[in-house]
Amino acid sequence: MKTARRNKLKMNAFAWMLLFPSLIFLILFTFYPVAGALKTSFYMADLSTPQPIYIGLDNYKGMMEDDVFWKVFTNNIWFAVGTVPTSILLALLMAVFANKIVRAKGLVRTAFFYPTLIPMIAIGNIWLFIYTPGYGMLSRFLANFGVGDINWLGTQSLVMIAMIIMVVWKEAGYFMLFYLAGLQNISQEMYESAEVDGVPKWKVFWRITFPLLMPTTLFVSIIALTNSFKLVDHLWIMTKGGPDNASNLLLYYVYEMAFKFWDQGMASALTTVMIALLLLIAAIQFFGLDRKIHYR
Amino acid sequence: MRSKMKAILLVLASIMIMAGCSSNTANNGGSAAPASNEPAAAENGGAASTDEKVELTFYYPVAVGGPLTQIIEQMAADFTKENPNITVKPVYTGSYDDTMIKTQASVQGKTPPDVAVLLSTELYTLLDMDAIVPLDDMIAADGGDEYINDFYPGFMANSQTGGQTWGIPFQRSTIVLYYNKEAFKAAGLDPEKAPQTWDELADYAKKLTKDGQWGLEIPTTGFQYWMFQTFALQNGKNLMSDDGKQVFFNTPENVEALTFWRDLSAVHKAMPEGSIEWATVPSDFIEGKTAMMYHTTGNLTNVKNNAQFDFGVSILPASKQHGTPTGGGNFYIFKGTSEAKQQAAWKFIKFMTEPERMAQWSIDTGYVAPRESAYETEKMKAYTAEFPQALVARDQLQYASAELSTHNNGKVVKAFNDSLQSVLTGGADPAAALQKAQEEADKVLAPFNK
Known part of the structure; x- marks a missing residue:
């Protein structure tokens, strides 16, 4: 009894030792900053207060009254609604297609995947050119159909749609990769027996392919959702969140708060809200949806 | 026993590596900080300090x-x-x-x-x-x-x-008016005479607008507050107090100025709708897509080197007076x-x-x-x-006059910039938008007025 316990302890200690190096980095670069942000969020720390003052929840109260916060928050939700389902659906279609075709397989997969390899800053520049009225690619293309100049990035009602299209273009190829791997893990026998039974193709997809891809879908949807909160690099290049915050997103607002307004207290409060939100999303998906998924 | 030894060695090794790192940085810090040694050197002898x-x-x-x-x-x-x-x-x-x-x-x-x-x-x-x-x-x-x-x-x-x-x-820098002399000639305007007043500006811009060419472009992203300052200064006074603790956004003169700016595109149709990118305005001018532009003098050499046509530079047109921020x-x-x-x-x-x-x-x-x-x-x-x-x-x-600059400048400018864009790209009412910016800025500046 005693030795068993000791053995267990020994095992645990050994495991901890192995975890130790990566744990150090996790603590240094993740847990410690998160704790720091949480602490700073209870302080007034901006340019008017060289020594931070404890103000409790005032930063959070201020946030609730801040029109811009609500605007970027709603924007972010629309951005997620616009990008997550569309890019997942597109990724699935692309994966099924890239999995089926016989000729030019490598070429198709590369073509679908390559937007992922381009850094977001470069993508921002490329699409800035595409959307620019007057000489932009889109503007010239539409001119052939007699459509006048549309100022995609300069019009409040269009800028978000323009951003969503760009991000779907970038993200779908990446998610396709996971679906391709998922598809190749489904055993061919099921398809063969379905064929023998004469099951129609769409039914095969809905009854076999789709359910068996659910673990992949869950994983991809978490990545897609968190990405919709994380991807802001393009704002730098393209709109700076404008016009009138129409394309502004939560993380970019955090940046503005911290490095343009030098309001570290409020920036920390925003960061805390964002972390809580992302944790909540991940928790719902893992603990809620996880049960409905068929794992083999 | 052996595995335990190994594990302990592993931990020891990693600790040593970390200690090595930290002592290294300490050494670097010491050698890279001659600043801390300087006063000591200066104290050693008066003569040394001049050659220091x-x-x-x-x-x-x-x-x-x-x-x-x-x-x-x-x-x-x-x-x-x-x-x-x-x-x-x-x-x-x-x-x-x-x-x-x-x-x-x-x-x-x-x-x-x-x-x-x-x-x-x-x-x-x-x-x-x-x-x-x-x-x-x-x-x-x-x-x-x-x-x-x-x-x-x-x-x-x-x-x-x-x-x-x-x-x-x-x-x-200051803001100046660049204009395309050839476009002026084509529109029947005197290429040696730039618009001198707001009325002339609107009038010229309308005459210069034709298919594929706008009459005027004033950037509305990045530095729209700076551009607006030209109108504010020409129509009244500067936007802030000299101590940077107060702003004057919601004056009737400013409402008039912002209405004029908005109407250049909304009523006169001489300027593109939606926001006008700071960085593309000089390209538009060089490409002949706009006949006039408001921009910084910092772009003068760029325009000079790249424009294929004869262009003029003029001080900005006036309302009650001339004016520009630096x-x-x-x-x-x-x-x-x-x-x-x-x-x-x-x-x-x-x-x-x-x-x-x-x-x-x-x-x-x-x-x-x-x-x-x-x-x-x-x-x-x-x-x-x-x-x-x-x-x-x-x-x-x-x-x-001075460029808009206050305490807590980032937040004040953001509130003002957003309000300007809401009028210029979203059709908000100028008076209401400026009032909103004023309230926002007053709130942000409150700690400095205690």
């Missing part, structure tokens, strides 16, 4: 096109040639915003740069950070009134507050460094702002040389004789 070697860190941004980093590095090298005891280490720190972020980070980390070029509008932010030193004593000791009064007052407005001088103008960057000297370094930094600033050097910098970039005597140099006389457009921005300086 000083190394200055100089942060600078590049905000316009051209191989400017090379020019700056050359200037720093020339300075060391003249002053062998002082080595200047120029650090290119990206855009103005990036430079400010790096400065803020290094001030918080207690390793500030010795001298930096930052936006003149960062003055109150730097003061609130308690990051910079006043320059009055250094000016009095070396340079005096003769030096400081040589700078144009329009540029000094953003460099002084509370009776003290905090910055020395370096790369400064813009651009100043030199600042930082707190928390040794006296010797601050003196050396002052020497460097004086060197960089010598008339000959300012003239050359102005020719290379298009920025306005901030000193009167720079325009009396042979170099500048020859240049402006051949290219008189370069004088317009300087001539406009008599009407120039």
